[in-house]
Amino acid sequence: MSGRVPWRLWAALLTGVVAVLTTPFAWPADAQPGRGDDPAHAVRVDVTSLSPQVVTGNGPNKVTVTGRVTNTSARRIENIEVKVQRGEGLRTTDQLRDALHGSGNFGYIVPAPHQVAEGVDPGQSVTFTLETKLRPIASDSLRVNEPGVYPVAVVVSGRPQRGNSANLDEARTLLPVTGLPDGGPNASADRPAPLTMMWPLVDRPRVVDTADDGRAVLGDDELATSLAAGGRLSDLVQAVELEAQAGSPLAAALCLAVDPDLLATVEAMTRGYLVRRDGTAEVEGGGGNAAKSWLGRVREIAKGRCVLALPTADADVVALSRAGLSEATGRAVTEGARTVKDVLGVEPVPRTVWPHSGVLDERAMADLAAAGTQSVLLEPRGLQGGPANAAPVRVATGQNPGGQAQTPVALRVEPLFGAALDPVARGAGEGGQAATAAQNALGVLVHRTTVSRPDGPLLLAPPRRWALPVDALRSLLQTARSLVTGRLAEAAGLAQLAAAPPGAGAVPLAYPVDAGAQEIPPTVTARLSEVNNQVRDLLSAMKPDPANNNYQPSNLVNPVQLGVLRAASTAWRGTPALAERWTAATVAQLADLRDGVKVLGQATPYTLASSDSPLPLTIANTLPVTVHVQINILSATGLRTQKLEVQQVSARTSRSLRIPTEVQRSGQFYIDVSVSTPGGTPLGQTTRLRVTSSAYGTITTAITAGAAVLLVALVARRLVRRVRAARAGATTDQGVPVAHGTTGRSGDEGASES
Known part of the structure; x- marks a missing residue:
């Protein structure tokens, strides 16, 4: 026994080993891994x-x-x-x-x-x-x-x-x-590739309101910096001015893709504008001169050049269609093209749409087709297969609105060019991201024109809100120009691609899951749908007033309609909080418009002198158009009002009305009165009126009269009984002598009668 280790000692040793193995190792403070x-x-x-x-x-x-x-x-x-x-x-x-x-x-x-x-x-x-x-x-x-x-x-x-x-x-x-120095070989091509390059001039929405004097109110003044020399939008224009002038070899290949809302905002800035600080205070904007200069330069480079109008505010047409806002989609496309024509003085490429990310779902495609769109710029991932070449193809959709004979044609965009520039899609990026992105874009451009030339046109499309230094932008255009002059590519306009006949057959659409995840969220589009419906109803209730220079109702609701598109801008993709914020601003704009018509309250209560005295009401209209309104009264117990027909209130006036009433009791009443459009859109706030009445209503009068009749009947009955009793007493006195001082039943009865 003395030569054997006790089992308790083995157990203690084993416990110690386990404790050491399971205790985390403590690194020295200056040597902890990370x-x-x-x-x-x-x-x-x-x-x-x-x-x-x-x-x-x-x-x-x-x-x-x-x-x-x-x-x-x-x-x-x-x-x-x-x-x-x-x-x-x-x-x-x-x-x-x-x-x-x-x-x-x-x-x-x-x-x-x-x-x-x-x-x-x-x-x-x-x-x-x-x-x-x-x-x-x-x-x-x-x-x-x-x-x-x-x-x-x-x-x-x-x-x-x-x-x-x-x-x-x-x-x-x-x-x-493309070539090696010191007598080395140069790139060559049997036939040059048709080259088209989109050049986006796109910002994010800036206008948050319109001042009483008609000037635009911007949420910040960042756009002024972008328009000034050295700013992002200024650099984009400068690169074109220096490297792709009208008449240059590259001019025909370059197509300006312009947001109509950006042009409208810059034009508004040229007339003077306000900037909202801290959410409430408004100060003078400082970019008026920069806006004038930039807009003039854009008008100059747009002359004789391809210009494509994007949907107004670069609205997310897929999200709008999913929310049933087909009308807003059509407005973004058609009115956007009209804005570009009005501001720049050029005709944009007709019936052509470039959706964000180059993808669409079937419903959005159907809405665009219903708005007259004939060509769309799509990436290959937005199509289910199709020919291996890059030629235009007709889109096959399950929806064909209006019985159209043909669906739009897809012009296929080279996806790797946009992928190379993705790091600068929302700004210049950090560190060397801009330089690397520009270098990769050059690599894609050279590769697709000299190494893996497409069997069809090469359509290049940078990200919407790309940001590169002006030198990188110039290098991109210089390289494209050298490819054209070196016969490695040939300039092809977007209109030329859109006019080319598509290949045989049709290709179904494919809407990637990641694109759907980036959409404007349904919670936003649902609110925008409600706003759009109320705006449509307001328009139907308004008409021009000759006394107010026939001011058009469309001008009144246009800021709200633009607000719907701005709140649905693709600038907010992936940032739902910003979409919610812009939606709230649009809802507030609509509320201000609806508050232009209201029921005026009264400091003292109305007094009705009789049971059928009319109730006086005053409807005030501060809008510059005539409005048809429906008066809605929530009657109180004891007072009933008659429903009125639709009333017309002229521009910037008040109208007094007298509402037929029936008072059923006297006393004090509280009545809630509101106005709405005939279609039910509320106008203004519900007003509570205090009404007093000293008159008796029909029921009260009937009850009072009945009580009076009953009282008279009871009095008459009492009198009749007294008369009858008196007559009976007189008869007794005449036939039977009365013995005084005696008691008995007869005497008791006589005492009772007396």
């Missing part, structure tokens, strides 16, 4: 420029990369090195797609790295400029020997404190090559 110490996230590299952006035969035999390395870890990084790696040329659109998504293994060629810093402390950055030869084959060159589009990776390596040297981050982009 994102900042993960070698994969120790630094961030941003490429700010790549020069040349497109390698050409008459350019330099080198590529210059500039960028910035930022230490995002909690440790100092030693021996920061940068190298530029080049992958194999992309041969197919699938490889191009993989490169844009950062996936795929392209067999990178790795030149020797270059040290850019001995070390970088946490939170600090270091900039670098790195030159790498294109050719010939050498250890310090990219070994580019033929035209094409190549994936390029800028790789940063270093050694974190208490760590080993490793690759810490990389930035990927595309390097398009």
Whole structure:
């Protein structure tokens, strides 16, 4: 027994081991692992420029990369090195797609790295400029020997404190090559690809109200900054002015895609406008001169050029159709085209719509077709299959409104161009996102015109609200122009594509799930549907008043109708809170309009002197149009009113009415009175009137008269009985002597009668 370990000791040892194994290890405070110490996230590299952006035969035999390395870890990084790696040329659109998504293994060629810093402390950055030869084959060159589009990776390596040297981050982009310097080969094509490039001039809704003097009220003054020199919208116009002037080789290929609401807002700014601060205070806007300059420049570049009108406020036509707002969809398309024509003085491409994201569902397509649309710009993912080429195809839908013989034709948009620019779809992005996005877009443009040319037109469409520096915009247009002049592409106008006969057969629509998830939410569109219905009803109850210069009711409700489209703008896709906010503003606009007609209250109570005295009412109309109203009275107990026919109240006047009443009792009454349109849309607020009456109603009079008759009958009955009793007493006195001082039954009866 002495040589054996007691079982209790074994149990204690086992318990201790388990406790140690299950207790979390406590790292020292300066060595706890985290994102900042993960070698994969120790630094961030941003490429700010790549020069040349497109390698050409008459350019330099080198590529210059500039960028910035930022230490995002909690440790100092030693021996920061940068190298530029080049992958194999992309041969197919699938490889191009993989490169844009950062996936795929392209067999990178790795030149020797270059040290850019001995070390970088946490939170600090270091900039670098790195030159790498294109050719010939050498250890310090990219070994580019033929035209094409190549994936390029800028790789940063270093050694974190208490760590080993490793690759810490990389930035990927595309390097398009149309020709090699020093006598190298150039790209060629058997036939040039028809090229059309959309150029969106789109903002988000800004107008939140209209002041009493007719001036527009903007929710902020950010648009003034965008219109001024150096602003986003100004840069978009400047790039066209410098690189795609009227008559230039690229002019015919470029098509301005303009939001009519943006043009209307800028035009309103030229006349003076207000800006709402802190939700209530309104101050003078400061962008009037910038608006005049920008609008004049847009009118100039639009002359003789393709211009496409987007739906007003770039409204989400799919969400509108889902909510049954087909009328609003048609208005956004037809009135939008009219606005573009009125403001710019040019005829936009007729009956053509470019929906957001290039996708539609069947109901939206049916609504657009009912509005006269004949062509739509769609991405391939918006169609269920179809021919492999990029030629226009007719859309097959299950709905054919109005018995139309043909459905619209789909002009297919190149999806990878928009995907390359997606990082700048809502702004310039962070770090080197803008430079990388612009470089990738150039890669797609060159690839689709020199490597994987489509069997049909090449229709390029950037994101609606894209933001690139003016130099990047100019480079995009310069590259497109060089492709046209080099016979690698030919300029083709959008109208030319729309007029081309579609292929045989029809292709069904496909509405992607992710597009539906980004729509304006049904809670918003349901409220907008209610607003739209009430506006339609208001219009039917209004008419021009000759005494007020025949002011048109449509002018009165137009701001609310625009509010419906602005609240449904695709600018709010993915941000339902903003859509809710704009919807609330539109509802408030409608409420202000409805409050223009109301029942006037009275400080003192009305007094009705008789049972059929009429009740006086006054209806006030502060609107500049005549309004037909229905008076609604909730009668009180003891007072009844007759229902009146629809009444007409002239513009900016008050009308006094006398409502027939029947008072059924005297006293005090409270009556709720309201007005509405004949269709039932409430106008103004319900007014509570206090009425007093000293008159007797019919029932009261009948009861009083009945009581009086009954009282007279009872008195008469009493008198008759007294007379009869008196006569009976007289007869007794004459026939029977009365003995005084005696008691008996007869005496008792006589005493009772007396």
